[in-house]
Amino acid sequence: MEKIKLITDSTSDLTPELIKKYDIHVLPLTVHIGSQSFKDGESISLEEMYQGVLNGGPFPTTSQVNPQEFHDVYKQYLDEGYKIISVHISSHLSGTLQSAVIAKDMLETEDVTIIDTEGVSGVIFLSLVEAGEMILRGKSFPEVVEAIQKTAKEVKLLATFDTLEFLAKGGRIPKSVGAIGGFLGIKPLISLKDGKLEMMDKVRGNKKALSALKAFIDNTPVREGSKVVVINSLDSETNRAVIKHLEDKGIGYYEIQVGCVLGVHAGPKLVGVFCLSA
Known part of the structure:
Protein backbone atom coordinates (compact mmCIF):
# COMPACT_ATOMS: atom_id res chain seq x y z
CA MET A 1 0.00 0.00 0.00
CA VAL A 31 0.64 36.67 13.09
CA HIS A 32 2.69 39.81 13.72
CA ILE A 33 1.65 42.33 16.39
CA GLY A 34 4.09 45.20 16.64
CA SER A 35 7.53 43.71 17.24
CA GLN A 36 6.15 40.31 18.30
CA SER A 37 5.39 37.31 16.09
CA PHE A 38 3.18 34.33 16.90
CA LYS A 39 2.70 31.07 15.06
CA ASP A 40 -0.99 30.54 14.27
CA GLY A 41 -2.62 28.55 17.06
CA GLU A 42 0.21 29.15 19.52
CA SER A 43 0.86 31.64 22.33
CA ILE A 44 -1.99 34.07 21.67
CA SER A 45 -5.77 33.69 21.53
CA LEU A 46 -8.29 35.48 19.33
CA GLU A 47 -9.68 37.24 22.40
CA GLU A 48 -6.26 38.59 23.34
CA MET A 49 -5.53 39.69 19.79
CA TYR A 50 -8.81 41.58 19.37
CA GLN A 51 -8.52 43.14 22.83
CA GLY A 52 -5.14 44.52 21.87
CA VAL A 53 -6.65 46.24 18.82
CA LEU A 54 -9.59 47.60 20.85
CA ASN A 55 -7.14 48.98 23.41
CA GLY A 56 -5.34 50.95 20.71
CA GLY A 57 -2.50 48.52 20.08
CA PRO A 58 -0.91 47.93 16.67
CA PHE A 59 -3.10 46.34 14.01
CA PRO A 60 -2.00 42.72 13.46
CA THR A 61 -0.56 41.56 10.16
CA THR A 62 0.04 38.04 8.84
CA GLU A 154 -18.03 21.70 -4.72
CA VAL A 155 -17.84 23.37 -1.30
CA LYS A 156 -20.18 26.35 -1.08
CA LEU A 157 -19.67 29.24 1.37
CA LEU A 158 -21.72 32.06 2.76
CA ALA A 159 -20.30 34.27 5.49
CA THR A 160 -21.42 37.40 7.30
CA PHE A 161 -19.08 39.82 9.01
CA ASP A 162 -19.82 42.08 11.95
CA THR A 163 -17.32 44.52 10.46
CA LEU A 164 -15.34 44.62 7.23
CA GLU A 165 -12.71 46.91 8.73
CA PHE A 166 -10.28 44.02 9.21
CA LEU A 167 -10.67 42.64 5.67
CA ALA A 168 -10.21 46.10 4.20
CA LYS A 169 -7.12 46.88 6.31
CA GLY A 170 -5.61 43.55 5.33
CA GLY A 171 -6.15 44.29 1.65
CA ARG A 172 -8.45 41.29 1.08
CA ILE A 173 -11.27 43.51 -0.15
CA PRO A 174 -11.31 47.08 -1.53
CA LYS A 175 -11.52 49.78 1.14
CA SER A 176 -14.63 51.11 -0.61
CA VAL A 177 -16.37 47.79 0.11
CA GLY A 178 -15.07 47.81 3.68
CA ALA A 179 -16.73 51.16 4.31
CA ILE A 180 -20.16 49.69 3.53
CA GLY A 181 -20.19 47.55 6.68
CA GLY A 182 -20.24 50.52 9.01
CA PHE A 183 -23.03 52.33 7.18
CA LEU A 184 -26.48 52.01 8.75
CA GLY A 185 -25.77 48.57 10.15
CA ILE A 186 -25.21 47.00 6.73
CA LYS A 187 -23.97 43.39 6.90
CA PRO A 188 -22.26 42.22 3.70
CA LEU A 189 -22.68 38.57 2.68
CA ILE A 190 -19.43 37.15 1.34
CA SER A 191 -18.68 34.06 -0.72
CA LEU A 192 -15.76 32.72 -2.74
CA LYS A 193 -15.45 32.96 -6.51
CA ASP A 194 -12.38 31.88 -8.47
CA GLY A 195 -10.32 31.84 -5.30
CA LYS A 196 -11.25 35.38 -4.25
CA LEU A 197 -13.67 36.78 -1.69
CA GLU A 198 -16.72 38.31 -3.32
CA MET A 199 -19.64 40.26 -1.87
CA MET A 200 -22.80 38.41 -2.90
CA ASP A 201 -25.31 40.72 -1.24
CA LYS A 202 -25.75 43.10 1.65
CA VAL A 203 -28.49 43.20 4.26
CA ARG A 204 -29.37 45.51 7.12
CA GLY A 205 -28.86 44.16 10.61
CA ASN A 206 -27.99 40.86 12.23
CA LYS A 207 -31.49 39.38 11.89
CA LYS A 208 -31.45 39.62 8.12
CA ALA A 209 -27.90 38.30 7.99
CA LEU A 210 -29.02 35.30 10.04
CA SER A 211 -32.00 34.76 7.75
CA ALA A 212 -29.64 34.71 4.77
CA LEU A 213 -27.43 32.09 6.42
CA LYS A 214 -30.44 29.94 7.27
CA ALA A 215 -31.74 30.20 3.70
CA PHE A 216 -28.30 29.21 2.41
CA ILE A 217 -28.38 26.09 4.58
CA ASP A 218 -31.95 25.26 3.55
CA ASN A 219 -31.22 25.69 -0.16
CA THR A 220 -27.88 23.88 -0.37
CA PRO A 221 -28.27 20.09 -0.49
CA VAL A 222 -25.40 18.52 1.47
CA ARG A 223 -23.59 15.48 0.10
CA GLU A 224 -24.58 12.29 1.91
CA GLY A 225 -22.16 11.51 4.71
CA SER A 226 -20.76 15.03 4.86
CA LYS A 227 -21.17 17.58 7.63
CA VAL A 228 -21.58 21.34 7.44
CA VAL A 229 -18.70 23.44 8.76
CA VAL A 230 -19.68 26.51 10.79
CA ILE A 231 -16.86 28.92 11.57
CA ASN A 232 -16.77 31.88 13.92
CA SER A 233 -14.25 34.39 15.18
CA LEU A 234 -15.61 34.67 18.72
CA ASP A 235 -19.03 33.33 19.61
CA SER A 236 -22.10 35.45 18.84
CA GLU A 237 -25.88 35.28 18.83
CA THR A 238 -25.77 34.71 15.07
CA ASN A 239 -23.36 31.81 15.44
CA ARG A 240 -25.50 30.15 18.12
CA ALA A 241 -28.66 30.64 16.06
CA VAL A 242 -27.03 28.99 13.03
CA ILE A 243 -26.01 26.00 15.16
CA LYS A 244 -29.54 25.71 16.55
CA HIS A 245 -30.97 25.83 13.02
CA LEU A 246 -28.71 22.93 11.96
CA GLU A 247 -29.67 20.93 15.06
CA ASP A 248 -33.38 21.57 14.50
CA LYS A 249 -33.03 20.26 10.94
CA GLY A 250 -30.96 17.27 12.00
CA ILE A 251 -27.93 18.31 9.94
CA GLY A 252 -24.53 17.19 11.22
CA TYR A 253 -21.93 19.91 11.66
CA TYR A 254 -18.49 20.89 12.85
CA GLU A 255 -18.34 24.10 14.88
CA ILE A 256 -14.96 25.78 14.52
CA GLN A 257 -13.40 28.93 15.90
CA VAL A 258 -10.93 30.18 13.31
CA GLY A 259 -7.29 30.71 14.09
CA CYS A 260 -5.67 34.08 14.63
CA VAL A 261 -4.47 34.41 11.01
CA LEU A 262 -8.00 34.24 9.63
CA GLY A 263 -9.22 36.19 12.64
CA VAL A 264 -6.95 39.10 11.70
CA HIS A 265 -8.76 39.49 8.38
CA ALA A 266 -12.26 38.50 9.50
CA GLY A 267 -12.54 40.63 12.61
CA PRO A 268 -14.67 39.56 15.58
CA LYS A 269 -18.05 37.85 15.21
CA LEU A 270 -17.58 36.43 11.74
CA VAL A 271 -20.02 33.59 11.01
CA GLY A 272 -19.43 31.41 7.96
CA VAL A 273 -21.19 28.30 6.70
CA PHE A 274 -19.48 25.80 4.37
CA CYS A 275 -21.54 23.06 2.71
CA LEU A 276 -20.22 20.27 0.48
CA SER A 277 -23.00 20.30 -2.07
CA ALA A 278 -24.61 17.09 -3.26
Missing part, protein backbone atom coordinates in the same frame (compact mmCIF):
# COMPACT_ATOMS: atom_id res chain seq x y z
CA GLU A 2 1.23 3.50 -0.86
CA LYS A 3 2.32 5.73 1.99
CA ILE A 4 0.40 8.97 1.51
CA LYS A 5 0.98 12.04 3.68
CA LEU A 6 -1.46 14.93 3.85
CA ILE A 7 0.07 18.34 4.57
CA THR A 8 -1.84 21.59 4.96
CA ASP A 9 -1.59 25.02 6.53
CA SER A 10 -3.28 26.47 9.60
CA THR A 11 -6.01 28.23 7.61
CA SER A 12 -7.62 24.80 7.20
CA ASP A 13 -8.96 25.16 10.78
CA LEU A 14 -8.74 21.41 11.37
CA THR A 15 -9.60 20.21 14.86
CA PRO A 16 -6.91 18.41 16.90
CA GLU A 17 -9.07 15.26 16.73
CA LEU A 18 -9.13 15.25 12.93
CA ILE A 19 -5.42 16.06 12.67
CA LYS A 20 -4.72 13.01 14.81
CA LYS A 21 -7.26 10.75 13.10
CA TYR A 22 -5.90 11.38 9.61
CA ASP A 23 -2.27 12.01 10.67
CA ILE A 24 -2.17 15.40 8.90
CA HIS A 25 0.83 17.69 9.22
CA VAL A 26 -0.26 21.33 9.67
CA LEU A 27 2.17 24.16 8.96
CA PRO A 28 1.21 27.40 10.75
CA LEU A 29 1.12 30.85 9.20
CA THR A 30 2.35 33.72 11.38
CA SER A 63 2.66 36.24 6.79
CA GLN A 64 2.71 33.02 4.83
CA VAL A 65 4.56 29.79 5.56
CA ASN A 66 8.02 30.24 4.08
CA PRO A 67 9.63 27.93 1.49
CA GLN A 68 12.28 26.61 3.90
CA GLU A 69 9.60 25.38 6.31
CA PHE A 70 7.90 23.51 3.47
CA HIS A 71 11.24 22.16 2.23
CA ASP A 72 12.16 20.71 5.61
CA VAL A 73 8.77 19.07 6.17
CA TYR A 74 8.56 17.70 2.63
CA LYS A 75 12.07 16.25 2.87
CA GLN A 76 11.28 14.59 6.20
CA TYR A 77 8.34 12.67 4.77
CA LEU A 78 9.93 11.96 1.40
CA ASP A 79 12.89 10.41 3.23
CA GLU A 80 10.41 8.21 5.09
CA GLY A 81 9.00 6.93 1.79
CA TYR A 82 5.80 8.99 1.61
CA LYS A 83 4.15 10.54 -1.39
CA ILE A 84 2.82 13.93 -0.34
CA ILE A 85 -0.41 15.79 -1.07
CA SER A 86 -0.08 19.39 0.08
CA VAL A 87 -3.45 21.17 0.29
CA HIS A 88 -3.64 24.93 0.79
CA ILE A 89 -5.41 28.26 1.01
CA SER A 90 -6.23 30.04 -2.24
CA SER A 91 -3.20 31.55 -3.94
CA HIS A 92 -5.28 34.73 -4.30
CA LEU A 93 -5.52 35.06 -0.50
CA SER A 94 -2.01 34.07 0.62
CA GLY A 95 1.46 33.43 -0.76
CA THR A 96 1.61 30.14 1.14
CA LEU A 97 0.94 28.02 -1.96
CA GLN A 98 3.77 29.74 -3.83
CA SER A 99 6.11 28.87 -0.97
CA ALA A 100 5.07 25.23 -1.32
CA VAL A 101 5.81 25.31 -5.06
CA ILE A 102 9.27 26.80 -4.43
CA ALA A 103 10.03 24.08 -1.88
CA LYS A 104 8.99 21.35 -4.29
CA ASP A 105 11.24 22.81 -6.98
CA MET A 106 14.13 22.94 -4.52
CA LEU A 107 13.70 19.23 -3.86
CA GLU A 108 13.32 18.36 -7.56
CA THR A 109 10.71 15.72 -6.77
CA GLU A 110 7.58 14.43 -8.48
CA ASP A 111 6.36 12.82 -5.25
CA VAL A 112 4.75 16.05 -4.00
CA THR A 113 1.41 17.19 -5.41
CA ILE A 114 0.37 20.70 -4.43
CA ILE A 115 -3.30 21.66 -4.57
CA ASP A 116 -4.69 25.18 -4.61
CA THR A 117 -8.17 24.73 -3.14
CA GLU A 118 -9.10 28.27 -4.25
CA GLY A 119 -10.68 28.49 -0.82
CA VAL A 120 -9.97 28.77 2.86
CA SER A 121 -11.06 27.22 6.16
CA GLY A 122 -14.07 24.96 5.52
CA VAL A 123 -13.09 24.40 1.88
CA ILE A 124 -9.73 22.94 2.90
CA PHE A 125 -11.26 21.29 5.98
CA LEU A 126 -13.90 19.32 4.06
CA SER A 127 -11.45 18.39 1.30
CA LEU A 128 -9.04 16.94 3.85
CA VAL A 129 -11.74 15.01 5.69
CA GLU A 130 -12.70 13.42 2.36
CA ALA A 131 -9.05 12.67 1.61
CA GLY A 132 -8.35 11.30 5.07
CA GLU A 133 -11.25 8.87 4.84
CA MET A 134 -10.10 7.70 1.41
CA ILE A 135 -6.57 7.06 2.63
CA LEU A 136 -7.92 5.02 5.55
CA ARG A 137 -9.86 2.95 3.01
CA GLY A 138 -6.67 2.30 1.03
CA LYS A 139 -7.46 4.41 -2.03
CA SER A 140 -4.62 5.22 -4.43
CA PHE A 141 -2.66 8.46 -4.61
CA PRO A 142 -4.29 9.62 -7.89
CA GLU A 143 -7.76 8.83 -6.53
CA VAL A 144 -7.14 10.92 -3.41
CA VAL A 145 -5.74 13.85 -5.41
CA GLU A 146 -8.75 13.80 -7.74
CA ALA A 147 -11.17 13.67 -4.81
CA ILE A 148 -9.56 16.68 -3.12
CA GLN A 149 -9.71 18.73 -6.31
CA LYS A 150 -13.34 17.76 -6.90
CA THR A 151 -14.42 18.38 -3.30
CA ALA A 152 -12.76 21.81 -3.14
CA LYS A 153 -14.73 22.91 -6.21
